[in-house]
Amino acid sequence: MTKEEFIEKLSDLLDTEIDENTSLEELEEWDSLAMLGLLSIYDELQVEIDIDEMDDFKNVNDLLKKANLA
Amino acid sequence: MLNKYDINLQPLKKEDLDLIRSWRNSDKIRRYAKNQTHITKKMHQKWFENINGYYFIIEINNTKIGLIWLKKIHDYYESGFYIYEDKYLNNIYSYKIVTILHKFAFYELGLNEIYCEILEDNSRAIRFNKSLGFKKIDKIKYRLTKKDFETHLQQFASILEKY
Numbered sequence: 001m002t003k004e005e006f007i008e009k010l011s012d013l014l015d016t017e018i019d020e021n022t023s024l025e026e027l028e029e030w031d032s033l034a035m036l037g038l039l040s041i042y043d044e045l046q047v048e049i050d051i052d053e054m055d056d057f058k059n060v061n062d063l064l065k066k067a068n069l070a
Numbered sequence: 071m072l073n074k075y076d077i078n079l080q081p082l083k084k085e086d087l088d089l090i091r092s093w094r095n096s097d098k099i100r101r102y103a104k105n106q107t108h109i110t111k112k113m114h115q116k117w118f119e120n121i122n123g124y125y126f127i128i129e130i131n132n133t134k135i136g137l138i139w140l141k142k143i144h145d146y147y148e149s150g151f152y153i154y155e156d157k158y159l160n161n162i163y164s165y166k167i168v169t170i171l172h173k174f175a176f177y178e179l180g181l182n183e184i185y186c187e188i189l190e191d192n193s194r195a196i197r198f199n200k201s202l203g204f205k206k207i208d209k210i211k212y213r214l215t216k217k218d219f220e221t222h223l224q225q226f227a228s229i230l231e232k233y
Contacts, residue, residue, distance in 0.1 A: 035161045
């Protein structure tokens with residue numbers, strides 16, 4: 001998966017336009033459903049993640065870094 | 071007690087009443103409640119004595135974090151829950167918690183459908199409940215059938231088990 005594909009997938013999941021600088025804290029759509037979808041994407045990418053790590057994600061770039069796509 | 075993942079749902083006891091009344095009267099919980107009046111100790115005691123259905127304290131890592139219920143109304147059950155502790159909001163704990171309750175409803179109580187009510191301005195709760203399979207049937211009323219529950223659960227069951 002490329003960086004662009006990751007962002008597109010996340011954008012579909014959130015049902016809103018985003019880019020790598022989008023702040024997660026300011027997104028109304030950044031909720032439990034989004035978290036669940038994100039875990040599915042990481043699972044697909046075989047990225048190991050601890051659920052508590054998700055509290056540290058501040059923007060889309062943090063998500064990309066975790067997926068080794070930044 | 072219902073127990074799965076890392077979550078316990080403990081039947082509500084009299085000694086929990088002060089705690090849940092303080093949660094229920096907090097601004098962050100009350101703003102999305104259908105009845106937004108301040109609940110007095112006397113009102114709360116009366117409510118507890120007349121409970122019809124199943125109410126559970128949600129416990130994670132030995133900490134009480136919220137309340138979940140299946141309330142009997144006439145011939146059907148209405149589900150609902152709230153999480154008071156911010157740490158457990160907006161992450162997959164919500165899915166784990168309601169999945170435990172819904173499995174209890176459909177597989178232990180043998181129900182074929184349950185209902186819930188969500189205020190129109192609670193967009194996150196609407197989005198969340200739709201992702202679980204609830205379908206809108208009225209202005210604030212939603213229905214979840216056993217079949218829709220199972221269909222939707224299939225989509226994220228493995229994620230809930232893994233994390």
